[in-house]
Structures are given as C-alpha cells and as structure tokens.
Amino acid sequence: MRHISFKSLTIFALGTSLAFISCSKDEDDENVNPATTQNGNGSSFSLNSQVDALGTVSLPNNFSVPNVYDVTQGGAFYPGAYKGQKRRVAQLQEIADSSRNEPINWDIRAALENSNRNSFQSADAQGDSDLRTKIDELNYDNGNTAIADRFAELADSLVMSSKNYATTASNGVAGMITTGSKRRHVSAKGLEYIQMLEKGLYGALLYDQMVDDYLSASQSGDQNPGGNHEGDPDYSTEGTARQHAFDEAFGYLAVDPLTYPNASNSSNGDGKFIANYTFDFSDEIEAEFGVNPAQKLMDAFIFGRSVLKAGQGLGPSGEQIDESHLNAAIADIKLYTEIGLACAAYHYLNDAIKDVTDEDKVHHLSEALAFIYALSFNSEGLLSESQAHNALIELGWSSTDPSLSGVYEVNLWEVSDTQMESAKSILNQAYPGFGNIDL
Numbered sequence: 001m002r003h004i005s006f007k008s009l010t011i012f013a014l015g016t017s018l019a020f021i022s023c024s025k026d027e028d029d030e031n032v033n034p035a036t037t038q039n040g041n042g043s044s045f046s047l048n049s050q051v052d053a054l055g056t057v058s059l060p061n062n063f064s065v066p067n068v069y070d071v072t073q074g075g076a077f078y079p080g081a082y083k084g085q086k087r088r089v090a091q092l093q094e095i096a097d098s099s100r101n102e103p104i105n106w107d108i109r110a111a112l113e114n115s116n117r118n119s120f121q122s123a124d125a126q127g128d129s130d131l132r133t134k135i136d137e138l139n140y141d142n143g144n145t146a147i148a149d150r151f152a153e154l155a156d157s158l159v160m161s162s163k164n165y166a167t168t169a170s171n172g173v174a175g176m177i178t179t180g181s182k183r184r185h186v187s188a189k190g191l192e193y194i195q196m197l198e199k200g201l202y203g204a205l206l207y208d209q210m211v212d213d214y215l216s217a218s219q220s221g222d223q224n225p226g227g228n229h230e231g232d233p234d235y236s237t238e239g240t241a242r243q244h245a246f247d248e249a250f251g252y253l254a255v256d257p258l259t260y261p262n263a264s265n266s267s268n269g270d271g272k273f274i275a276n277y278t279f280d281f282s283d284e285i286e287a288e289f290g291v292n293p294a295q296k297l298m299d300a301f302i303f304g305r306s307v308l309k310a311g312q313g314l315g316p317s318g319e320q321i322d323e324s325h326l327n328a329a330i331a332d333i334k335l336y337t338e339i340g341l342a343c344a345a346y347h348y349l350n351d352a353i354k355d356v357t358d359e360d361k362v363h364h365l366s367e368a369l370a371f372i373y374a375l376s377f378n379s380e381g382l383l384s385e386s387q388a389h390n391a392l393i394e395l396g397w398s399s400t401d402p403s404l405s406g407v408y409e410v411n412l413w414e415v416s417d418t419q420m421e422s423a424k425s426i427l428n429q430a431y432p433g434f435g436n437i438d439l
Contacts, residue, residue, distance in 0.1 A: 045382065045431075045432060047285070047289045047291045047293075047339070049291065049300070050328035050329075050331045051296075051299060051300055051303050051332050053328070054324075054328055057325060059306060059310035059311070059325075060310045060311050060320040061310055061320075063309060064076075065302065065303060066302065067302070068258045068259075068302070069250060069257040069258075069298070069305060070257060071239070071247055071257075076306070076309065077239070077306075079236055079237055079239050080238065080239045080243060080244065080247045080305075081237060081238050081239075081244070081247060082247045082248050082250060082251030083127075084128075084129045084248070084251070085248055085250075085251025086251055087125060087126070087127050087129040088129050088130075088131055088134065088205070088252075089206075089252070089273070090122055090125035091111070091114065091119075091120055091125045091129070091130070091131055092131065092198065092201060092205070092206075092273070093122075093125070094111075094120050094121065094122055095108055095111055095112075095198070096194065096198045099162075099193075099194035099197075099198075101162065102165035102183070103162035103163050103165050104158065104159045104185075107159065108156075108158060108159055108197075109152045109155040109156055109159075111131075111155075112131045112132045112148075112151065112152060112155060113130055113131075113132040113152075114131070114132070115130075131201070131205060132148055134205055134209055135147060135148040135151060135201070135204050135205055136148045137209070137213065138204060138208045138209075138213075138377065146403065147204055147403070147404070150403055150404035150405055151197065151204065151404065153404075154196055154197050154200070154404060155197060157187070158193035158194055158197055161174055161185045161186065161193055162185045164176070165183075165185065169186045169188075169190070169359075170413075171188075171358075171411070171413035171414070172188050173188055174187050177359040177362065177363065178359065179357075179359050179363055182363075186362060186366075189408075189410060189411040189412060189413065190358075190362035190365070190366070190411065191366055191369075191407065191408075191410065191412055192362070192366035192367075195363075195366035195367045195369075195370050196366065196369065196370045196373070196404070196407060198370070199344075199367060199370030199371055199374055200370050200373050200374055200404065201374075202273055202274050202341065202370075203341070203373060203374025203375065203377035204377055205252075206252045206253075206254070206273060206274055207252075207337065207341065207374060207377050208377040208378070209248075209249075209252050210253065210333075211249075211334045211338075211380070211381075212377070212378060212379055212380075213249075214245045214246065214248045215245075215246070215249050215330045215333060215334065219242075219245035219246075219249075220242050220245040220246040220249065220304075220326075220330070221323075221326070221330075222321070222323050224241050224245060225241075226240065226241025226242070227241060227315075227319060228240045228241070228242045228308055228311055228312045228313065228319045229241070229312070229313070229314065229315055229316070229319070231314055231315065240312050242308055243308045243309065243312070246304060246305055246308055247305070249333070250301050253275050253301070253337075254271060254272040254273050254274070254275055255269075255271035255272070255298070256270035256271070260275060260298055261279050261294040268280075269294060271294075274337060274340050274341060275294070275297075275340070277340045277341065277343060277344040278293050278294045278297055278336060278337065278339065278340025278343075279294040279340075280343075281293075281340065281343035281344070281347065281439055282295070284343070284437050284438065284439055285339065285343065288433065288436075288437050289433070293336040293339045293340060294336075294340075296332055296336050297332070297333060297336035297337060297340075300329045300330075300333045300336065301333060303328075304326055304329030304330060307321060307322065307325045307329065308321065308326065334378065334380060334381075335382075338378060338381050338382060339431075341371055341374055341375050342371075342375060342382075342427065342431050343434070343439050344367070345371035345372045345375065345427060346424065346427065346431075346434055346435070346437070346439040347439045348364045348365070348367040348368035348371065349364075349365075349368045349420050349424055350438070350439060352364035352365045353417050353420050353421070358413055361412070361413075362412040362413060365395070365412045365415055365420075368420075369395060369407060369412075372391050372392055372395075372423070372427075373388065373392065373404070373407075376388035376389070381430075382430045382431060383427065383430040383431070384430075385402070386402075387426055387427075387429065389402040389406075390426050391423040391426040391427055392406065392407075392423070394419050394420075394422040394423040395410060395415055396410035396419070397409060397410055
C-alpha cells in the first residue's frame with residue numbers, strides 16, 4: 001500500500017480524476033468503471049475523492065497541510081483532544097477480548113453502561129465514559145432507547161451462551177464451535193453473539209457517532225453555535241468547538257494518528273475496528289477502481305482538520321473557512337468509511353459461500369450479518385436502511401422487524417448459498433462492481 005504525502009499549502013488532484021465525468025450507456029458499457037456509474041438507487045456512484053477534485057488549494061494564514069493527524073503539543077493541529085473516544089474504543093476492545101473466556105465471567109450488559117465507572121481493567125478503558133449513553137444518542141426520537149436495549153439483551157445472550165462451553169454446538173444445540181485454533185460461543189441457531197455485538201456496535205456506536213453526529217452541520221459544520229472561535233473557553237485544551245467535534249469523529253476511527261495506514265504492516269495498518277477493515281481491502285479496491293480507501297480516508301481527515309485549523313479566528317468575522325473544502329473532506333470520510341464496512345460484508349458472505357464445513361459457515365455468516373446491520377447506521381449512506389434490511393431478510397432475518405431482535409429468526413446452519421448470493425445482489429445495487437471483486 002502506498003503512502004501519499006500532502007504538499008505544503010496544496011492538495012493535488014489525481015491527474016486522471018474521474019470524479020465529475022458523467023457516464024452514458026453505449027456500446028462500451030460493459031467496460032465502464034463501476035466507480036463512476038449510477039448505483040441501484042439511481043444516484044451517482046463514484047469512489048473518487050472529492051478532496052482530490054478540488055485541485056490545488058491554498059489555505060488561509062499560509063497554513064501547510066501536514067502528513068499526520070497530530071493534536072498534541074507541537075503538532076500542526078494543537079490544541080485538540082478526543083479522550084472519550086479513545087476510552088470507548090478501549091472499552092469495546094476489552095468487551096470483545098472477554099468473549100473468549102470459557103465461560104464469560106463478567107456482566108457485559110453492565111460493562112456497556114459502566115455505571116460506577118469501574119467496569120474495566122485496562123487503564124485505557126477506565127474513566128468517565130461509557131458505551132450505552134452513546135448508543136442512546138442515535139435514538140433521537142423522544143428518548144427511545146430501543147436500539148441500546150437490544151444491544152444490552154444481546155450482551156446477556158452472549159454471557160448465557162458461554163455457559164455451554166463444554167458442549168459441541170450443532171444445529172439446534174448451543175455450545176462451542178471450533179475452527180482451526182479458535183473456539184467460539186454460538187447459539188442453537190449458529191449465531192456468534194459476540195460478532196453481532198462487536199460488529200453491530202461498529203455501526204450503532206462508531207459509525208453513527210462519526211458520520212451522523214460529529215461530522216454533521218451542527219457539530220463540525222457551520223451550524224455549530226460555538227463556531228471556529230479561538231476565544232472558546234475550552235480552546236486551550238480542545239481547540240475550537242468545530243475542531244473538537246471533528247477530532248471526536250476522528251477518535252472513533254480508532255487509528256494511530258501518526259502511522260495509519262501503515263504500509264509496512266500487512267495485518268492491520270495501525271488501525272482497529274472499521275479502520276482495520278478499510279485497510280485490509282484497500283488493495284483490492286485500488287486494483288479495481290484506482291482509489292485506495294484507507295489512504296483517502298486518512299487524507300480527508302487531515303485535510304478537513306487543516307481547513308478548520310487554518311480558518312480559525314477570534315469571532316465569526318475573523319474565521320476564514322471555505323465550507324466547500326470542509327464538505328469535500330467530510331464527504332470523503334463518509335464514503336471511505338462506508339466502503340470499509342461494505343467490503344467486510346462482501347468478504348464474509350464470499351467466505352461463507354466458499355466454506356466447506358458448517359462450523360466455518362456459521363462463523364462467517366455471523367460476521368456478514370453484523371456488518372450488513374452496521375451499514376444501516378448512516379442516514380446518507382450509499383446503502384439505505386431499508387436495503388440493508390432487505391439484504392438481511394434474504395439471510396433469514398425477520399421481515400417485519402428490522403431491529404436487532406430480527407436476528408434471532410435466522411438459523412445460520414441452514415442458510416443456503418442461494419440466499420447469500422441474493423443478499424449480495426442487494427448490496428450490488430448500492431455498490432455496483434463490488435460483487436465482481438475477490439474480497
């Protein structure tokens with residue numbers, strides 16, 4: 001994986017950028033790059049960077065765009081902070097790690113709430129943060145906590161299923177499945193609760209908080225009442241109100257800000273969770289579409305934060321932000337984050353179709369279900385919430401219940417290759433061309 005460095009004061013467009021090329025149906029239609037065609041929703045589908053499409057950009061105050069996202073003292077974006085996001089990422093990691101215990105020996109529902117602020121052992125996970133309240137935030141309809149409640153129930157199911165660790169799981173029998181050196185708790189219907197819990201929270205926590213909250217107009221955008229004002233009372237520790245919101249979005253990406261994507265590290269590129277999957281499939285996407293999602297994702301975060309830093313001022317009259325520049329960065333972040341999740345969904349469906357043993361199949365299907373569900377947590381995503389539900393229905397999810405409760409109707413032992421291909425066909429409507437890649 002290559003690393004593209006920003007040049008001082010400028011952002012260079014791809015020499016062969018296709019971002020604004022329109023495509024028409026003609027005799028060469030079969031050769032049209034799917035990244036520049038229409039998707040199944042009738043909207044324009046392009047994997048090309050909107051930041052690159054800006055061409056050469058000069059930022060105010062002779063600000064030089066750095067190569068890394070550094071909010072620490074001495075860094076280009078100082079002051080800045082995203083401590084709460086780091087804690088929640090560490091908490092989710094500790095929960096995922098605990099799922100390997102036989103049996104699981106702590107209350108994961110209580111860990112999600114972290115009510116007494118003492119549920120976690122690792123120093124990084126300790127402190128005044130919890131996962132539950134952030135999941136609740138996406139339930140903006142008058143305090144409805146249904147989604148967070150369903151995750152709490154899933155946590156209970158995970159802990160209960162671990163009590164069957166001495167039993168070999170099979171169709172209709174809850175217990176353990178063994179794939180290679182891995183042992184995993186599954187339900188009688190073959191569902192690995194931890195996959196649905198962890199990867200589901202990639203959507204309902206990390207993805208939602210990033211793209212639908214902190215990158216919204218009212219947070220890092222121009223409708224934040226605190227503005228990009230250096231006189232903000234928290235400026236010395238957090239930067240301006242808009243900068244702080246943007247940093248918090250970055251925190252949920254869960255990467256090393258100085259090294260991601262790390263070309264020398266073929267395992268994870270110095271990122272966790274969503275960023276890990278975006279990195280893992282970037283080479284395949286680049287080979288097909290000429291765009292490297294992990295690199296473009298990091299470039300967009302660095303450029304967007306540079307726009308805010310360069311344009312800060314003392315009061316509205318002193319602020320100098322070209323909102324189109326920031327909006328281009330935000331659009332790229334939303335796109336390439338979604339692409340990472342989508343690639344993972346395809347990958348696990350493909351693996352499940354190829355699997356020879358039922359044990360491998362239910363493992364990969366558990367992950368596929370979780371990633372498709374996670375994709376529904378973006379109000380502006382290429383894959384709509386209804387499309388995500390339709391893809392899940394093809395795999396046996398409740399047709400009347402799109403919530404997390406719908407997963408309990410799926411019997412993963414009995415899902416057929418035909419069902420999985422049908423789910424992929426629905427994903428292909430949102431991501432044309434992805435179904436042809438060996439993800």
